[in-house]
Amino acid sequence: MKYVNVAIDNNTDHTDVLYTYGTELEEIQIGDKVKVPFARGNRVKDGYVFEIMDDLSEKIKGLKMVVSRDEEISLSKEAISTCIWMRKRYLCRYIDAVKCFTPAGSSSKRGKKRNPFSDYKREPNEAKQLTFEQKKAMDRIQVSMNQDQHEVFLIHGVTSSGKTELYMQAIEACLKSGKTAIMLVPEISLTIQTIERFINRFGNEQVAVLHSKLSLGERYDEWMRVKNGDVKIVIGARSGIFAPLDHIGIIILDEEHESTYKSDMSPKYDTFEVAVKRAMLNQSVVLLGSATPSIQSFYRAQEEKIQLIRLTERYNKMPLPHVEIVDMREELKNGNKSIFSITLYQEIRKCLEQKKQVILFLNRRGYSTFISCRNCGFVLECPDCGISMTYHKESDEACCHFCGTKSPVPTICPSCSSSYIKYFGMGTEKVEEKAGEIFEGANIARLDLDTVKKKGSIERVLKSFHKGKIDILIGTQLVAKGLDFANVGLVGIISADVSLNIPDYRSSERTFQLITQAAGRTGRGDFPGKVIIQSYTPQHYAIEAASHHDYEGFYQQELILRKQIGYPPFCDFFQLLISSENDQEAKKMAESIGTYLKEKDRMEAISIFGPQPAPIHRMSDRYRYQILIKAGLGTRKQYAREIAELKQTFFVKKKTKCLLSVDINPYSFL
Structure with a gap:
């Protein structure tokens, strides 16, 4: 036995x-x-x-x-x-x-195999000749692969520098040595283009897809194909890192800077860290790729903890797009109250006349960002979360973008009974409506979380855009990442300030990345592209640096600020969220934990903040209190042990209705 x-x-x-x-x-x-x-x-x-x-x-x-x-x-x-x-x-x-x-779903009772891309007709795509820079990069990567040596590479390549071709040739070399590969992208919307490229290069029988938008049956069958060794390459979003492959030779994180690589559900893992752990156990290579690497990753490269590879030229030899910043304060002074500046309007007109396509980017969905009474100042808030609700004109309802609660829009103010209910701010829905009014005859489509709810809707929009059936594509960050269309002549960034106003130490970094990534969607064909950035704070260093494609200038300035205030990469953040259906119960537990931590602390933590109500104090009928620990470098393991002990003391050994959620280096503090 x-x-x-x-x-x-x-x-x-x-x-x-x-x-x-x-x-x-x-x-x-x-x-x-x-x-x-x-x-x-x-x-x-x-x-x-x-x-x-x-x-x-x-x-x-x-x-x-x-x-x-x-x-x-x-x-x-x-x-x-x-x-x-x-x-x-x-x-x-x-x-x-x-x-x-482990796989979601179960095997088909009829024994039918469910392959999400079985109907895709392969268009064979031969490997392209590498540029001098790509060849140098490939040689460095291949040395580690040939020696079964664990190594992490950061490929800092400008937009359209041919990172995907480099990924595919690295994977091809990996397969030739009898090993397997994981290729990750940050958004499910981007898997479509990536899958088609990889199937065209490697064949349907070599490639499996793992992401949450597949049906449960498809996910189960794809998992079994991988587990049984039927495929050698897995493509997926974040969860693809857990593919049941044996003999992994290479793991690739494209657009490695994206926040979607950090899980917001338990376990709150960082995909990069899991990739490195699996690669260490397999003695394999990790490739991180981005035109705008995260501050954390670039700092690791500067400290020589990972290897830096630079790709400074676009594959098509085209220059990076010309970027122009428009000060929207001046537009207002000159009497232009439209969401389109005169410059952006003229450039869109010019593009449409030349039969070129336009992408308009605004990282805010819905029609209006909040609903308010002009008489008493009442703002319509979510009954579950207590945050302002967004107006969606298409469905004529107010929606909470955190928990999804929907409600009819009141015609009479619930607070003062006046009829002065008005809509403020703008989202992609409003941009679509105004663009339709101004650019009559243009075919306009929108790509955001509201338009892509149905299965296959992302693919339909992107294929229509690729075929030239759409003249103007309006969207949130879904249109700013990784899309490769040769006929885009102009990218308009409607409001560069949206992400700057988020209460998060990464807001400048996110703004720089979004602008640079959105700008990179143009000039990918045989003509130079143009970018118009509209802003009310055009002098901000993140916007200035993005307009000059100056990553290293932005990095140096951001790093100085981070060092001064002791933020990552110079510390680790622990976020503890204590929640309960009873507000007083949650508050009392949070206070007890705060006292426990401060008594245990031996000055290794730079700061312990809280407890205090979380920025969104009530969510899904639970009251939430937050404690933040800013832990000095080298103390992460100690604090992890102390929080594990705390969990046992307050939540396992005692009966309580409170819940504890721990997030290490979270991407959102809401």
Whole structure:
């Protein structure tokens, strides 16, 4: 008989330990999914084997036995090692980490295989000749791959410098050596273009897709294709990092700076960190690619913790687009109250006359950003979250962009009963309406979270744009990332200030990245592109640097500010969110935890802020309090241990209705 330590699929911190069982199953392996009797009632539960032992150091009274082993689902030893690491790194449960690696859905009862791209007709695409810069980069990457040497490379390449071609040739070299590859993109909308390119190059039978927009059946079948070794390349968004591949040779994170690589659900993992962990276990290479690397990644490269590769020229030899900043304060002074400056209006007209396409970018969806009474100042707020609701004209309703609550728009003010209800601010819906009024006859489409809810809607819009059926494409950040269309002559950034006004230390970085990425969508064909940036703060260093395509100038200025105030990369942030359906209960728990942390602190933390109500104090009927720890470099592990102890003291050993959520270096403090 053997003995196994099993993580139980049970959604509570109280059972987040490994349970020991006996088994007569000789073929049992680490990573196997098993069924075991659990707790006093011996209910049969799913579990995963983390350890196998021939003997026990001491006998267990009433030892229970494994009931059965799942023949289809199992994880590799490498996956289990990564789960153990994730539990310590992100303070999550064993089972939360395990579920990152396991498939959603189940096998088809009819035995039919569901392949989301089975109907795609391949258009073979041969490898392109690399430029001098690309060839130098490829040689450096290949040295590490040939020697089975773990290495992380940051490819800092201007927009349209041929990073994707470099990725594909690196993957081709990886496959030739008998290894597998993971290719990640930050948005599901970008997987479509990437998948088509990779299928054209490598064939449908070599490529699998893993992301959350597939049906449950498709996700299960794609996972099984990967698990069974039927494919060698996995393409996906963030969750693709957990693909059940063996012998991983290369992991690529395209647009590595994007916040979507950080999970906002438990476990709140950083895709880059998981990629590096899996690559270390496989002795493989990680490629990070971006025209606007995150401050964190570029700092690592400057400190020589990762290797920096520069691509300074566009593949088509075209110059970077000409950028012009328009001061919208001057437009107002001159009597122009339109959302389009005179310059942007004229450039759009010129593009349409020349049969070139236009992209208009505004990182705010909906029609108006808030609804208010002009008589008493009342603002319509979400009943669950307490934040202002956005007006959507198309559906004629107010919507909360955090929890999704919708409600009819009042015609009479609920506070003072006046009829002076007005709409303020603008989103993409309003831009679409105004563009339709001004540019009559132009074919206009919108690409944001409201227009892409139906399956296949992103593909339909992008294919129509690619075929020239759309003249003006209006959208949020979905249109600013990774799209490659040769006929775009102009990008208009309607309001560059939207992301600057977010209460987050990364707001300048996000603004620079969004402007630069949006600007990079033009000039990708055989003619130079143009960019118009509209701003009420045109002198801001992030906007100035983006207008000159000056990443390093922006980086140096931002790093000075970060160092002065001790923000990442010069510290680690821990965000603790304590929530309850009862406001006083949540507040009391947060105060107890705050006192506990301050008593435990030995001055390694630069600061402990709070407890205080979270910026969104109420969400989904739960009241939330926040504690922020700004931990000095080198103290992350110590604070992780102390928070793990805190979790046991306040939430496991005691009965409480409060919940604790821990996020390390979060991308949002809301």
